[in-house]
Amino acid sequence: xxxxxxxxVKSYDEELKHLNSLIGRMGGLVETxxxxxxxxxxxxxxxxxxxxxxxxxxxxxxxxxxGALVVRLLALRQPMAVDLxxxxxxxxxxxxxxxxGDHAKSIAKRAIAISQVPRIPAPGLDRMARMVxxxxxxVLDAYLEGDTNKAVKVWRRDAEVDQLYNSLFRELLxxxxxxxxxxxxxxxxxxxxxxxxxxGDHATNIAETVHxxxxxxxxxxxxPKGDDPSFTIAEGQG
Amino acid sequence: MTxxxxxxxxxxxxxxxxxAGLKRRYAAERRFRIYGLISILTAMGFxxxxxxxxxxxxxxxxxxxxxxxxxLFSKADLDPGxxxxxxxxxxxxxxxxxxxxxxxxxxDVTSRADKRKLNGxxxxxxxxxxxxxxxxxxxxxxxxxxxxxxxxxxxxxxVKGNVSEKVPETERRIKDVEIGWVKALQSTGDLELKxxxxxFTSGDSRNPEVAGIWGAVVGSxxxxxxxxxxxxxxxxxxxxxxxxxxxxxRWTDLVEVNxxxxxxxxxxxxxxxxxxxxxxxxHLPRSAPLVGGMVLALITLPTIIIASxxxxxxxxxxIREAALGVGASRMQTVTHHVLPLAMPxxxxxxxxxxxxxxxxxxxxxxxxMVAFIVDIPTSPLDPATVLPVQVYLWADSAERAFVERTSxxxxxxxxxxxxMNLLAIILxxxxxxxx
Amino acid sequence: MTRHLELKTAVMDKKTEDxxxxxxxxxxxxxxxxxxxxxxxxxxxxxxxxxxDVNAREVTALIGPSGxxxxxxxxxxxxxxxxxxxxxxxxxxxxxxxxxxxxxIDVVQLRALVGMVFQKPNPFPKSIFENVxxxxxxxxxxxxxxxxxxxxxxxxxxxGLLNEVKDRLAEPGTGLSGGQQQRLCxxxxxxxxxxxxxxxxxxxxxxPIATARIEELIDELRANFxxxxxxxxxxxxxxxxxRTAFFHLGSLVEVGDTVDIFTNPSDKRTQDYIxxxxx
Numbered sequence: 001x002x003x004x005x006x007x008x009v010k011s012y013d014e015e016l017k018h019l020n021s022l023i024g025r026m027g028g029l030v031e032t033x034x035x036x037x038x039x040x041x042x043x044x045x046x047x048x049x050x051x052x053x054x055x056x057x058x059x060x061x062x063x064x065x066x067g068a069l070v071v072r073l074l075a076l077r078q079p080m081a082v083d084l085x086x087x088x089x090x091x092x093x094x095x096x097x098x099x100x101g102d103h104a105k106s107i108a109k110r111a112i113a114i115s116q117v118p119r120i121p122a123p124g125l126d127r128m129a130r131m132v133x134x135x136x137x138x139v140l141d142a143y144l145e146g147d148t149n150k151a152v153k154v155w156r157r158d159a160e161v162d163q164l165y166n167s168l169f170r171e172l173l174x175x176x177x178x179x180x181x182x183x184x185x186x187x188x189x190x191x192x193x194x195x196x197x198x199x200g201d202h203a204t205n206i207a208e209t210v211h212x213x214x215x216x217x218x219x220x221x222x223x224p225k226g227d228d229p230s231f232t233i234a235e236g237q238g
Numbered sequence: 239m240t241x242x243x244x245x246x247x248x249x250x251x252x253x254x255x256x257x258a259g260l261k262r263r264y265a266a267e268r269r270f271r272i273y274g275l276i277s278i279l280t281a282m283g284f285x286x287x288x289x290x291x292x293x294x295x296x297x298x299x300x301x302x303x304x305x306x307x308x309x310l311f312s313k314a315d316l317d318p319g320x321x322x323x324x325x326x327x328x329x330x331x332x333x334x335x336x337x338x339x340x341x342x343x344x345x346d347v348t349s350r351a352d353k354r355k356l357n358g359x360x361x362x363x364x365x366x367x368x369x370x371x372x373x374x375x376x377x378x379x380x381x382x383x384x385x386x387x388x389x390x391x392x393x394x395x396x397v398k399g400n401v402s403e404k405v406p407e408t409e410r411r412i413k414d415v416e417i418g419w420v421k422a423l424q425s426t427g428d429l430e431l432k433x434x435x436x437x438f439t440s441g442d443s444r445n446p447e448v449a450g451i452w453g454a455v456v457g458s459x460x461x462x463x464x465x466x467x468x469x470x471x472x473x474x475x476x477x478x479x480x481x482x483x484x485x486x487x488r489w490t491d492l493v494e495v496n497x498x499x500x501x502x503x504x505x506x507x508x509x510x511x512x513x514x515x516x517x518x519x520x521h522l523p524r525s526a527p528l529v530g531g532m533v534l535a536l537i538t539l540p541t542i543i544i545a546s547x548x549x550x551x552x553x554x555x556x557i558r559e560a561a562l563g564v565g566a567s568r569m570q571t572v573t574h575h576v577l578p579l580a581m582p583x584x585x586x587x588x589x590x591x592x593x594x595x596x597x598x599x600x601x602x603x604x605x606x607m608v609a610f611i612v613d614i615p616t617s618p619l620d621p622a623t624v625l626p627v628q629v630y631l632w633a634d635s636a637e638r639a640f641v642e643r644t645s646x647x648x649x650x651x652x653x654x655x656x657x658m659n660l661l662a663i664i665l666x667x668x669x670x671x672x673x
Numbered sequence: 674m675t676r677h678l679e680l681k682t683a684v685m686d687k688k689t690e691d692x693x694x695x696x697x698x699x700x701x702x703x704x705x706x707x708x709x710x711x712x713x714x715x716x717x718x719x720x721x722x723x724x725x726d727v728n729a730r731e732v733t734a735l736i737g738p739s740g741x742x743x744x745x746x747x748x749x750x751x752x753x754x755x756x757x758x759x760x761x762x763x764x765x766x767x768x769x770x771x772x773x774x775x776x777x778i779d780v781v782q783l784r785a786l787v788g789m790v791f792q793k794p795n796p797f798p799k800s801i802f803e804n805v806x807x808x809x810x811x812x813x814x815x816x817x818x819x820x821x822x823x824x825x826x827x828x829x830x831x832x833g834l835l836n837e838v839k840d841r842l843a844e845p846g847t848g849l850s851g852g853q854q855q856r857l858c859x860x861x862x863x864x865x866x867x868x869x870x871x872x873x874x875x876x877x878x879x880x881p882i883a884t885a886r887i888e889e890l891i892d893e894l895r896a897n898f899x900x901x902x903x904x905x906x907x908x909x910x911x912x913x914x915x916r917t918a919f920f921h922l923g924s925l926v927e928v929g930d931t932v933d934i935f936t937n938p939s940d941k942r943t944q945d946y947i948x949x950x951x952x
Binding site for chain 3: 485486554556557558559560561562563564565566567570574575579
């Protein structure tokens with residue numbers, strides 16, 4: 001963690017380490033869930049999608065474990081200052097990661113559906129997914145290292161994800177206008193893209209949490225954001 | 239219990255190792271207790287031996303051999319003019335009355351030497367007793383009264399069986415002829431051991447049979463009152479000042495060291511000081527309990543100061559803080575809270591000091607309280623002696639009959655001490671408060 | 674005595690001022706202001722240049738490891754250190770605009786204004802009534818027996834003890850339980866109606882329930898008194914105080930709102946201490 005010195009009570013340190021490792025494991029798990037879900041979409045592989053859907057239970061179980069550990073720490077250690085922020089942050093991050101996993105699960109579900117409709121090329125989706133994957137990886141590194149710079153970088157990167165989402169949105173809109181038979185596939189893809197975009201948002205949430213945990217202050221509200229797709233619609237129509 | 243952490247290299251575990259040493263430990267404990275018991279029993283044994291020997295020796299002094307004689311208060315001898323004037327009555331030869339009575343009782347004694355012996359059987363002070371009787375009741379003049387008169391010390395010693403008849407006549411003070419008279423008197427019931435009230439009511443005397451302890455008791459009482467009145471307030475004030483108010487610096491350290499040293503100075507030195515200062519410089523009366531009390535106050539002062547300081551130190555600082563915290567001044571803190579709590583300890587220290595003072599002899603010798611004083615003192619300015627000095631005086635006297643009086647005086651002294659200690663316990667219980 | 678009254682009235686004026694100020698802007702007014710306070714025990718320096726403001730009608734907690742000088746500082750506030758010969762205090766401590774170490778201030782008078790509650794409950798070995806009545810009596814705050822009764826009753830009431838002891842006011846105060854004794858000591862302190870109450874680890878000898886009662890009492894007393902509390906329990910400081918000051922090795926490291934100190938202290942030493950990283 002960020003604190004060089006250790007607690008006088010060693011078991012406290014061990015519990016905090018265990019908390020970190022749980023978060024780390026959750027992070028790794030949702031990363032692979034995301035990767036697997038996107039691969040299932042791109043490769044049209046409903047079987048592997050099934051595996052991903054089932055895998056979400058593991059994420060949920062980890063979140064429950066984190067919740068229990070946090071309650072235990074709060075009750076038994078009466079954490080203060082940086083420890084308190086650390087423990088509360090872990091709870092929030094676990095919640096974010098759990099939502100992250102839920103998004104991966106819905107992507108996987110859509111991967112099953114999408115494998116039955118004609119293929120639509122969506123090169124942006126892969127890139128977006130990779131970007132979010134990198135973000136979640138970096139933000140968890142930032143959490144484990146207590147590195148706010150890294151967290152702030154992740155926080156800024158969400159703008160790119162938003163931009164990619166916007167361009168993908170336009171692209172899929174174009175496909176749908178070209179041929180109504182594409183609408184089913186495109187709609188699924190749109191939702192998938194939205195899921196990925198939400199995952200990016202969770203990553204930025206985690207980045208904010210990490211910043212609060214380390215510095216004790218909030219990041220400014222004016223996060224750099226990409227264009228809002230709703231305006232894109234207005235543009236497309238107008 | 240057989241788990242590895244409790245096992246040493248030889249494979250025995252802690253419980254076994256403890257077990258092995260347990261017997262030895264308990265044995266040591268038992269031995270220690272036995273030593274303690276032995277020392278207490280030894281101490282109590284010595285004390286019991288001392289007390290029984292003193293009590294055994296001194297018991298006799300509470301009884302006194304008396305001889306009953308028919309005394310004729312002859313008007314012709316005592317009051318030839320028939321005036322009944324007390325001054326005339328006082329001039330009478332009462333010893334002659336006793337001589338006449340004895341001659342009447344033993345008519346066959348004729349030789350001068352035997353007559354002197356016969357007259358010597360009755361205490362030389364008996365004449366004074368008769369004079370006193372006449373002074374109290376002048377109407378008995380002219381009558382014959384049966385009166386118990388104290389026998390002399392030698393007769394008393396014989397009657398109490400402290401001198402054996404088997405000792406050759408030349409080696410004892412009481413001769414065969416006297417023994418004969420004693421037996422004759424005993425056979426008619428005219429010689430008896432009676433309770434010796436005189437011992438508790440009269441002052442000292444050269445004649446052991448009439449010597450009493452009361453003068454010394456009163457002298458001791460006066461002396462102790464003076465000592466208490468001087469040493470207690472002074473000691474407590476000094477202790478309070480040193481403990482509560484005085485700054486802790488070199489001067490107070492010096493004072494403290496000196497107080498501790500004073501406590502260790504031999505008491506005779508205080509006696510010399512009293513002689514030089516109180517008697518020779520201030521010209522206070524010699525042999526007076528006033529001066530004795532002042533000297534003893536000097537001796538007990540360090541004891542009281544040290545004990546009082548210890549008592550003050552034992553008052554928890556939290557009480558002082560509590561009082562100061564609500565805004566009591568230091569003076570209020572001390573008088574309202576600290577002193578009441580320290581009082582039992584101070585009283586204990588004072589009583590110990592007083593008991594010490596009661597037993598003190600040497601310094602009083604220096605200021606003349608060793609004088610032979612017959613009168614009972616009526617004020618602290620009268621010449622007096624005190625109990626331990628009385629013991630010393632009697633122990634030094636030649637007469638055999640003084641031996642048992644010495645022991646009796648010691649018994650009285652011990653009784654006095656016990657009373658003082660009881661008083662101390664009662665006072666302490668009254669003042670003691672829990673916190 | 675007259676001087677005492679003077680100060681008292683001056684203080685009262687100040688009080689009304691404070692109240693209006695607080696009503697207007699809700700700005701805490703400074704009750705005690707310590708500037709460059711240094712304390713020496715002989716050659717050893719126990720406090721170094723402490724600057725601390727204590728706000729009126731707030732609870733200020735002093736925390737820090739043992740021997741950090743927090744109790745020493747507390748005892749400077751009512752000059753309890755005067756009792757210790759080798760103790761020397763420099764700097765100034767201003768209470769309501771007057772330096773309490775000034776010659777014109779009498780220490781007895783000061784202690785009537787700044788009451789104190791100690792670590793170990795220390796009731797006098799007297800009756801419950803006498804314990805509370807002692808302060809008013811020595812300061813002559815009651816003109817007659819009825820007034821004294823009233824002061825005692827209201828003090829016990831405010832200390833939350835009246836219901837428990839009203840039937841046994843004549844019994845010794847030392848016969849109460851630890852928590853009751855401590856509340857008795859608080860009643861004794863407030864019976865003199867001081868401006869400030871200093872508490873030196875008032876709950877360290879009490880069980881959690883008794884502690885909670887004292888904490889609740891402290892919270893109630895905050896409406897009328899300025900309270901400075903030294904505590905070893907950070908949780909307690911967090912629970913009862915509005916401001917917290919952290920002392921370390923004789924220096925005041927950090928002072929601030931309790932919430933800030935316990936969630937995001939600015940000094941690393943504070944951080945390490947409150948998270949249990951050094952002892």
